[in-house]
Amino acid sequence: MTVIFGQLVVGPPGSVNLDAANVDMPYECAIDLVDLITVDDVCDNLNLGPNGSLMYCIEYIENNIDWLLKRLQLLIDKHSSTLSPPYILFDCPGQTSHA
Numbered sequence: 001m002t003v004i005f006g007q008l009v010v011g012p013p014g015s016v017n018l019d020a021a022n023v024d025m026p027y028e029c030a031i032d033l034v035d036l037i038t039v040d041d042v043c044d045n046l047n048l049g050p051n052g053s054l055m056y057c058i059e060y061i062e063n064n065i066d067w068l069l070k071r072l073q074l075l076i077d078k079h080s081s082t083l084s085p086p087y088i089l090f091d092c093p094g095q096t097s098h099a
Helices: 039-045 050-063 065-078
Strands: 011-016 086-090
Touching: 011 065, 039 050, 050 065
Parallel strands: 011 086
Antiparallel strands: none
16 A cells, blocks of 8 residues: 655745755755755765765754754744744655655
8 A cells, every 4th residue: 555645834834955966956945955065066076976975965064053053043033923933844865766
């Protein structure tokens, strides 16, 4: 049996792209990690492969967490005048596979 998930978001949604390899998003992100660092740049500049580059990017955001926290606070503040706080979706690195 296949399980299908869905979610309806009511209110001001915001999305956060935390995948440094996902540079061509089909929608506008409220916060986009590729504004800070990309897997392609790490591959080119540090001569790492794609997996090592992704690990580097994850450690980079950990070491620069203030960059993310500042943008999250700005997103929250932007919607503070609305009746409901923003609903934030986080797009994290990962792979999908088909059985």
